[in-house]
Amino acid sequence: MVLGRVFTLLGLTESTCLVCGGELDDPEQGYLCTACLKDIKPSHPMDYENLSFTERYRIFSRYEGVLSETLKLIKFRSVKPLAHRLGKVVSENLLEFIGETEPDLITYVPVHRWRFWKRGFDHNEEILKGAGVQPGQILYRRKHSKPLASYGREDRFRAVKDAFGVRDAYLEKIEGRRVLVFDDVLTSGATASLLN
Ligand SMILES: [Zn+2]
Secondary structure, eight states: HHHHHHHHHSSSOOBTTTTOBOSSOGGGSSSSOHHHHHTTTOOOOOOOOOOOTTTTTOSSSOOOOOHHHHHHHHHOOOOOHHHHHHHHHHHHHHHHHHHHHHHOOEEEEOOOHHHHHHHSSSHHHHHHHTTTOOOOEEEEEEOOOOOOOGGGGHHHHHHHHEEEEOGGGGGTTTTOOEEEEEEEEEEESSSSTOOO
């Protein structure tokens, strides 16, 4: 059908899983079939580098395969339901970590408000909500910066320092508190240093 085809080209609707090409069991569920989503599993494939500015951190899995595809769909094609589904996938692991570390506050690395308006949601916030966690909106992005991945390691740490601020409502609340910060991708750990 022509109309359906046009919508597919525009990316407004999908009838097959964007990763494996298989039938979608439920077209509303957001671009990936259940079998592919089940492929996203926790793993600890790397040595945990010592990030001196964090007390502890945990990586869910490597940024590859279905997991990286899922994040790209959420971020670049604004597929919000998929953020909630990804939250469900990581929830057991995340809640376990929260149980072990008992943070006073939980938050996430936010997108700039321009990107928020364009996309309509903040992916990290929605992933947390999907996991059953209600985060505080502690941080904001000062400037609409280039993606951090485009900087070299040293420049990235400098860029992060300039890029984020703590919202006024939390300035006193975070003093001396242990804050868990959720982010979708850890590259250099630069963003993880931001509360230091
Ligand atoms: Zn699939």
